[in-house]
Amino acid sequence: MVAELMLEAANLMLIGMAAVFAxxxxxxxxxxxxxxxxxxYFPVKPVEKPAISDTTAKGLNxxxxAAITTAVHQYRQQQ
Structure with a gap:
């Protein structure tokens, strides 16, 4: 009785695993x-990189x- 149930359980397990694998x-x-x-049919077109802006080439404003430094300072004061 128990052997038959175990055999059927193993059979169901193998069928289930085969179905999932398939x-x-x-x-x-x-x-x-x-x-x-x-x-x-729909190839990906390469995206052109934008030219470096003038603000990046010249450096930081x-x-x-100053605005970022002030904002960080105020945020740390609140903590």
Whole structure:
């Protein structure tokens, strides 16, 4: 009696694991297929990097640095 139940439980477990494995394998294959189709018909265009702005090239604006310093100081005073 117990041996029969254990055998049936093992059988159900193996069937369940095989079903999950098959589903995951099918899912991976479909995602790869979809990826290759999308890359073929809708290729990703490279994004051009914007030119370096003048403020970055010249350095930091002293007024902005002063505002940030004041804000950090006030925040630390509240803590």
């Amino acid at each position: 589903f995951l394998l099918l899912l991976v294959l479909l995602v790869q297929l979809l990826s290759s189709v999308m890359q073929r 002293p007024a902005v640095v």
